[in-house]
Every structure is written in C-alpha cells, then in structure tokens.
Amino acid sequence: MNSSRIESLKGDITKLHVDAIVNAANTSLLGGGGVDGAIHRAGGQAILEECIRIRNRQGGCAVGEAVITTAGNMPARFVIHTVGPVWSKSNTGADALLSNAYRNSLQLATENKVKTIAFPNISTGIYSFPKDKAAEIAIRTVKDFLLSDKKIEKVIFVCFDEENYGIYQKLLSEDAYLSSVK
Numbered sequence: 001m002n003s004s005r006i007e008s009l010k011g012d013i014t015k016l017h018v019d020a021i022v023n024a025a026n027t028s029l030l031g032g033g034g035v036d037g038a039i040h041r042a043g044g045q046a047i048l049e050e051c052i053r054i055r056n057r058q059g060g061c062a063v064g065e066a067v068i069t070t071a072g073n074m075p076a077r078f079v080i081h082t083v084g085p086v087w088s089k090s091n092t093g094a095d096a097l098l099s100n101a102y103r104n105s106l107q108l109a110t111e112n113k114v115k116t117i118a119f120p121n122i123s124t125g126i127y128s129f130p131k132d133k134a135a136e137i138a139i140r141t142v143k144d145f146l147l148s149d150k151k152i153e154k155v156i157f158v159c160f161d162e163e164n165y166g167i168y169q170k171l172l173s174e175d176a177y178l179s180s181v182k
C-alpha cells in the first residue's frame with residue numbers, strides 16, 4: 001500500500017506534517033465542535049481571522065464548497081475548509097454534496113500547489129453520515145480525481161475512531177480501489 005497515492009491512518013489530523021489538512025467546517029466558517037474545534041484550537045487565532053475575512057467577502061462557505069487559509073501554529077501549511085452535508089434519511093443530494101466536498105478540496109489544493117493532503121472523515125461525526133457509505137464516496141471521489149491529476153502525490157484519510165479506521169483499511173486493501181492510482 002505504500003506505493004499508492006492514497007493511504008489511511010488512525011490519529012489526530014492537527015499533528016500531521018503535510019502541505020494541507022482539510023477541515024470539516026460548517027457554513028459559518030466560525031468554528032465548531034469535532035475536528036473543526038480541534039483545528040482552530042491547534043492552529044490558533046490566525047485561522048479564525050482569515051475565516052472571518054473570507055466570510056466578510058463571500059458570506060461563508062456553501063455545502064460542498066471549499067476555502068483555504070493558513071494552518072497557523074500547526075505543522076501543515078494550509079487548512080482547506082470544506083462543508084459536508086448533514087445526513088438525512090431522505091438523503092436528497094447528500095451523496096453528491098459529500099463527493100463535491102472532497103473534489104472541491106482537491107481542486108483548491110492543486111491550485112495552491114499542494115502535493116500532500118490529509119482528510120478527516122467528513123460528515124461522519126456531528127453530521128451523522130453513515131460511515132461506510134461516506135468512506136466509499138470519499139475513496140471513489142479521490143480516486144477519480146487522482147486519475148486525471150498527476151500533481152498531488154499523497155492523499156491521507158485520517159481516521160479518528162476505530163470504526164472508521166477499520167472501514168478504510170478494508171476498502172483500501174481491496175485492489176479495485178487502488179490499482180489504477182498507483
């Protein structure tokens with residue numbers, strides 16, 4: 001699996017030495033719980049200040065879209081803030097919006113010359129998206145993006161809980177997901 005451009009690990013995304021970490025933000029961009037809270041705490045005031053500037057300019061961040069800021073005091077260079085969908089039983093458009101969140105984050109990454117990027121398991125915390133379904137969407141979207149992009153060298157799925165880690169390990173060990181992006 002080391003030769004692949006996609007990998008997963010279990011841990012705290014705020015500690016990673018990558019070009020960009022992705023934040024599962026909310027549309028206000030003003031911070032929140034879960035990974036959003038952890039990123040703002042670890043990165044410090046500079047992130048919130050930039051988020052407020054973006055908010056003043058464009059009124060926050062829509063679901064499925066992404067914006068970029070400094071990573072402040074964290075080892076990464078950038079935070080890409082994206083907003084995943086809140087899960088609902090009727091699921092109108094939620095799958096597509098989750099896919100958009102991953103794709104638009106990767107697009108913004110390439111525009112900023114990011115070569116290594118780490119994602120949390122977007123929408124699987126407070127937003128209650130089913131973890132297995134979210135992982136399938138995340139991996140499929142990243143794989144599709146990498147097929148036509150040659151600049152990003154590494155995408156890391158950072159799992160905070162054991163259940164997500166198990167799901168990613170299983171899906172990523174299945175050849176079909178990776179054979180075409182090695």
Ligand code: ADP
Nearest residue numbers: 012013024034035038121123124125126127160
């Ligand atoms: P959402 O509102 O998109 O569901 P959450 O932050 O509630 O966002 O959860 C998204 C995922 O981030 C969850 O799987 C949660 O366990 C995980 N998470 C929480 N803290 C961290 C962290 N420090 N590093 C990586 N992942 C984290």
